[in-house]
Amino acid sequence: NWPEKVTIKEVGPRDGLQNEKVIIPTQRKIDWINQLSDTGLSYIEATSFVHPKWIPQLSDAVEVAKGINRNPDITYAALVPNQRGLESALEADIDEISVFMSSSETHNLKNINKTISDTFPVLKEVIDSAARSRKSVRGYVSTVFGCPYEGEVSIEQVFKVCDQLFEYGINELSLGDTIGVASPRQVALFLEQAVKRYDIDRIALHFHDTRGMALANVLKSLDYGIKTFDSALGGLGGCPYAPGASGNVATDDLIHMLHNMGIHTGIDQGKLIGAASMMQRFLEKPLPSHQMAVYNAQ
Ligand code: HMG
Numbered sequence: 001n002w003p004e005k006v007t008i009k010e011v012g013p014r015d016g017l018q019n020e021k022v023i024i025p026t027q028r029k030i031d032w033i034n035q036l037s038d039t040g041l042s043y044i045e046a047t048s049f050v051h052p053k054w055i056p057q058l059s060d061a062v063e064v065a066k067g068i069n070r071n072p073d074i075t076y077a078a079l080v081p082n083q084r085g086l087e088s089a090l091e092a093d094i095d096e097i098s099v100f101m102s103s104s105e106t107h108n109l110k111n112i113n114k115t116i117s118d119t120f121p122v123l124k125e126v127i128d129s130a131a132r133s134r135k136s137v138r139g140y141v142s143t144v145f146g147c148p149y150e151g152e153v154s155i156e157q158v159f160k161v162c163d164q165l166f167e168y169g170i171n172e173l174s175l176g177d178t179i180g181v182a183s184p185r186q187v188a189l190f191l192e193q194a195v196k197r198y199d200i201d202r203i204a205l206h207f208h209d210t211r212g213m214a215l216a217n218v219l220k221s222l223d224y225g226i227k228t229f230d231s232a233l234g235g236l237g238g239c240p241y242a243p244g245a246s247g248n249v250a251t252d253d254l255i256h257m258l259h260n261m262g263i264h265t266g267i268d269q270g271k272l273i274g275a276a277s278m279m280q281r282f283l284e285k286p287l288p289s290h291q292m293a294v295y296n297a298q
């Protein structure tokens, strides 16, 4: 009972570029997002309105968001940690606001400099203001399957954070395996409970591929009826405040698997590879996905 169609949320311009040592010039980011917009993707997380000292790679968020061509069929989203970030996001007229926090105390502190309980009112304020500006809000919860500082996080603790964000009014929850520690068994144990608790159409999974388990975890999520996945083209990605975190599941590998299973995504594999090779040129290195390894060998 796999879904007929899956929605892919491309996070390469944000999760991908935030973890690269090299800072890509603004115009190149814009060119890349414009090329991504021509691949059939319906959702692109374009940048992040966080503090430029914390993530210097994305300090040009306003310029990028204002500079890209907006395809009306695509939702352009961005990360927003607080009211200050929201002001910039609104100035840039981003389509959807993504708030984020962790289910583990230590990663939350290291990543956004606040305890979990101090984060809730900050995010509530952002969600309320975004609603007043008629912007939808997505909520990320990180370290769902494990924390780089605390190890395993209990399902109860994860649900506590997710429940609160839903109560504040997020329209979709993205469950993050920040450091790529999940296994299909763990995903099954988690989703078994999550699909009873939440509307399945409001849940997305965000797998990092640190231990090579991301596609296996996607496959297990499909068994539970999950229809939305975050991924980054070429397997870019990682959180600078989560030691050992590496790339997201690669969009090109993910659609290769889905298309071979007869599941539609609306994305053109050839155009996607074109966009990935553009980023290889900008970064002057091969991207880590399997599809790009095949492409580069030809
Ligand atoms: P802070 O230093 O505690 O901020 O940082 P503050 O509220 O104390 O303010 C200090 C100064 O920063 C003030 O300026 C603010 O105006 C300014 P001053 O008055 O001193 O001149 N400031 C800002 N400036 C620009 N943009 C802003 C902003 N906010 C405050 N938005 C903060 C707290 C949250 C801002 C900081 O910790 C931060 O930016 N963290 C972001 C870290 C990050 O981006 N991590 C990666 C993304 S999360 C991720 O990758 C996981 C995910 O992919 C899912 C998964 O894989 O699990 C989503």
Ligand code: MG
Pocket: 015, 176, 178, 206, 208, 237, 238, 239, 248
């Ligand atoms: Mg991530």
